[in-house]
Amino acid sequence: MNKLNENQGLNISENYLVSPFYVFFIIFTMQVGIGILGFERYLVEKAGFDAWISVLTAGVFLHILVWIMYRLLQNGGGDIVHIHKQVFGKYIGGFLSLLFAAYALLLSFDVMITFIEVIKVWMFPGLQVWIFSFVMIGLVYYIVSGGFRVITGIALISVVIGLPILLLKFFPIQAGHTMNIYPNINHSPGQILAAAKQSALSFLGLEFLLIFYPFIKNPDKSKKWAHFAVFYTTMLYFISVLVTFVYFSEEQLKQVVWGTISTWKIVEFPFIERFEYVGIAMWLYVILPNICIGIWGATRVMKRIFPVKQIHFLRVVCISLFFPVALVAGRDPINAINNFAGTVGYYVLLYIPVLLLLKMISDKVRKRYEN
Amino acid sequence: MWKWMRKNKKKQGGQKPSYNQSDTLPEFIEVLGHSEDFIQFELDGMTRCTVSYLKTMSDSKILNRSVLTTLNSHALHGLKEIKETIPVENVLITDDLKVIQTKVMFGYIMIQVKSSMEQVLLVPAVSLESRDVSIPEVEFSVVGPKEAFVETINTNINLIRKRLPLPQLTVKELQVGKMTSTRTAVVYVDGIADQDNVDTVTQRLQDIEYDQLIDSSFITQMIADNAHSPFPQLLDTERPDRVVSSLVEGKVAILVDGSPHALTCPTTVVEFFGASDDYFLPWHLASVFRLIRLFAVIFSVLSTPLYVAVLTYHFEMIPPELMATIVSSRSDIPFPPILEVIILELTIELLREAGARLPTKIGQTIGIVGGIVIGTAAVDAGLTSNVLLIIVALSALASFTTPVYQIGNTIRLIRFPFLIGAQLWGLVGVSMCMVFFIGHLIKLQSIGRPFFEPLYPLRFKDLKDAFIRLPFTKQVDRPVLMRSEDPKRMNEDRAKAKRDIDE
Numbered sequence: 001m002n003k004l005n006e007n008q009g010l011n012i013s014e015n016y017l018v019s020p021f022y023v024f025f026i027i028f029t030m031q032v033g034i035g036i037l038g039f040e041r042y043l044v045e046k047a048g049f050d051a052w053i054s055v056l057t058a059g060v061f062l063h064i065l066v067w068i069m070y071r072l073l074q075n076g077g078g079d080i081v082h083i084h085k086q087v088f089g090k091y092i093g094g095f096l097s098l099l100f101a102a103y104a105l106l107l108s109f110d111v112m113i114t115f116i117e118v119i120k121v122w123m124f125p126g127l128q129v130w131i132f133s134f135v136m137i138g139l140v141y142y143i144v145s146g147g148f149r150v151i152t153g154i155a156l157i158s159v160v161i162g163l164p165i166l167l168l169k170f171f172p173i174q175a176g177h178t179m180n181i182y183p184n185i186n187h188s189p190g191q192i193l194a195a196a197k198q199s200a201l202s203f204l205g206l207e208f209l210l211i212f213y214p215f216i217k218n219p220d221k222s223k224k225w226a227h228f229a230v231f232y233t234t235m236l237y238f239i240s241v242l243v244t245f246v247y248f249s250e251e252q253l254k255q256v257v258w259g260t261i262s263t264w265k266i267v268e269f270p271f272i273e274r275f276e277y278v279g280i281a282m283w284l285y286v287i288l289p290n291i292c293i294g295i296w297g298a299t300r301v302m303k304r305i306f307p308v309k310q311i312h313f314l315r316v317v318c319i320s321l322f323f324p325v326a327l328v329a330g331r332d333p334i335n336a337i338n339n340f341a342g343t344v345g346y347y348v349l350l351y352i353p354v355l356l357l358l359k360m361i362s363d364k365v366r367k368r369y370e371n
Numbered sequence: 372m373w374k375w376m377r378k379n380k381k382k383q384g385g386q387k388p389s390y391n392q393s394d395t396l397p398e399f400i401e402v403l404g405h406s407e408d409f410i411q412f413e414l415d416g417m418t419r420c421t422v423s424y425l426k427t428m429s430d431s432k433i434l435n436r437s438v439l440t441t442l443n444s445h446a447l448h449g450l451k452e453i454k455e456t457i458p459v460e461n462v463l464i465t466d467d468l469k470v471i472q473t474k475v476m477f478g479y480i481m482i483q484v485k486s487s488m489e490q491v492l493l494v495p496a497v498s499l500e501s502r503d504v505s506i507p508e509v510e511f512s513v514v515g516p517k518e519a520f521v522e523t524i525n526t527n528i529n530l531i532r533k534r535l536p537l538p539q540l541t542v543k544e545l546q547v548g549k550m551t552s553t554r555t556a557v558v559y560v561d562g563i564a565d566q567d568n569v570d571t572v573t574q575r576l577q578d579i580e581y582d583q584l585i586d587s588s589f590i591t592q593m594i595a596d597n598a599h600s601p602f603p604q605l606l607d608t609e610r611p612d613r614v615v616s617s618l619v620e621g622k623v624a625i626l627v628d629g630s631p632h633a634l635t636c637p638t639t640v641v642e643f644f645g646a647s648d649d650y651f652l653p654w655h656l657a658s659v660f661r662l663i664r665l666f667a668v669i670f671s672v673l674s675t676p677l678y679v680a681v682l683t684y685h686f687e688m689i690p691p692e693l694m695a696t697i698v699s700s701r702s703d704i705p706f707p708p709i710l711e712v713i714i715l716e717l718t719i720e721l722l723r724e725a726g727a728r729l730p731t732k733i734g735q736t737i738g739i740v741g742g743i744v745i746g747t748a749a750v751d752a753g754l755t756s757n758v759l760l761i762i763v764a765l766s767a768l769a770s771f772t773t774p775v776y777q778i779g780n781t782i783r784l785i786r787f788p789f790l791i792g793a794q795l796w797g798l799v800g801v802s803m804c805m806v807f808f809i810g811h812l813i814k815l816q817s818i819g820r821p822f823f824e825p826l827y828p829l830r831f832k833d834l835k836d837a838f839i840r841l842p843f844t845k846q847v848d849r850p851v852l853m854r855s856e857d858p859k860r861m862n863e864d865r866a867k868a869k870r871d872i873d874e
Binding site: 123142154157271274 | 684685687688689690693795796797798799801802803806807809810811813814823826827828829
């Protein structure tokens, strides 16, 4: 590949760039997905009601990670494909980028099947998954084919529409026992860290910055928004955890799969009850940007590696996602996929600092070699 | 079959670019001679010449008083002399067949002399028959100006110019339509409107390939960025005051001869819910009315789908007290909610169509007969429930609150996909539909500018005049959307100069 091709796709014309401000929405909406509906249970399994410390710990870790990613991107100039190529060369780098694309697809896939599972459990036990996933993938295709700007728009709308749902946290607080949180810190740091690892899985998504970084206008200014997004997500999870702890007892929470949805059940207005139906319907707005950014990111990486149009990849990906999404069913396989995606994501997060290290070494070696 | 037709059309276009072209002047005269209203006679008096014109298009007063009297009372030789003597403005001599054709077709009198058959003299004697300027009927407002556009473009430009006496107000004319050659004007304020917008509009108008242009709504569809969208991407209005305020904001207006509606662009979806009334009322009142209108639209689109979704799948959501009311109203109904809703919605659409096609007075009667008689009868017969009747009637009423007629049509039809979604997957289906439309709106563009604008891209400056209207003193900047070359409306410091007590 010659020099011209190497930068192909990196110079994005200004019409397709987004303001740094939107990084907040993209990262926030990418992080908050299906996880928040039921992540409390996994935390409690590890660290009991001390898990709120774990959430904060994970938040701090993510802030450091954002800093690392910006370091990586600013020095590397461009996206992860470019960095991989610089560090590992064309073939190994390309292969690693492809793995990253596969990971992005895995996240989208995971979100989709989990959402369908939620709908099946809470709303329609007899849901015709084939038709539903067909329509949903069609919707995703429509949005992703509009490009990154449209996806950003959906992310913005998702945050705006998703925000009022947070106010519902007020109801369980009214009904809860604040005393629940008090017998504090009776778990070992090891347990708390294990729970932090567990909660980091719910925070997955900010690594997509490595793909969409070239689409940000004045990327330097987007730093504070990225940090702000991570901070906001951490606070959101923190409050969610506290509210759930206030509402459920520790033993009960271990039995509840979807903690947050369960707390919606008690919401009552004079004209509406059983708010979880509205909540789940609204949750479509929250998870859709997740799926879209995942698929967009995966196809974008493929486009950067192979000289084929992104729209073709998008079609192939949509069609090939359709069958597994429609076929996977049942709590156990979905749980397994969730765990698998979480573990992979955890290692991806760990890989980013390693990548920075390798990059710095390779830069040094190259410099010495040139001299 | 359609493919074949398209191919055929292309071929035709390639062979003969234009219908109304003759090759020579005699040929043109011969073609016209087939019509009874084409008059051609020779003058043998003091001036020898041939006068030809279209009787139905030319003003006989100018012909008799100015042209014929001059020709008969002076001995004139050559077109130049005639031109100098005839007391009519803008007389021109030309041998350009294209000019001759268009001018004669618009009512110019053509004078030829024997010595030079190629060159002709054209005397403007256009008789413009037009309706008087009347009050706006589609976009009525209680206060504010009561003038609406009419079908003649000259009158319409006059209505704009007299409100905006600026030399920078530029009118560019184009002819659109292969057969109709309709006069189309692009109006903008030079130095305020973005030149890119003007160029885009002009370019798109020039690129229109069609034989006819009957109304401005043709243009809305033809130059739209996405012609398949149910949303109109150019705002059409019949109010000159609205057009003028758009021009001052830096927008571009398009006027079409023969259409009493002007188009303004770029526009946003929010703008369709703003009425000109909003600027005639104090800002807080106007803001509240705007919000009511917006709520009405949302209600109109979502109420019946939500009814279907909740009653079909999620009846647990209804509190027990309310459930009693709904159950008692629905207990006799043999249909599922979706069928019930579709029957009633279609009835309402039927009434609307019938009312729109009939003369005003009969239309009202039909509305009352349909609304009251059919509604009550349907409930009595146990075909629909009272609750639904109220909801459907309210949503129909709410859809009438849109100040711009075009978007009203969109709202009328948009709720049917939502109904399908609601029937398929309840609330999830409704929100899927909603996501689709939001995605669609984000994708849409109006003359290359984002259609969903103050919301996405999020521009707080433009939100000052979107869902709410802040007072005029706060509207310092022209909307960012227009990328105006002169973004400030006024001197901010002077407008905001604060006075102390007793000063």
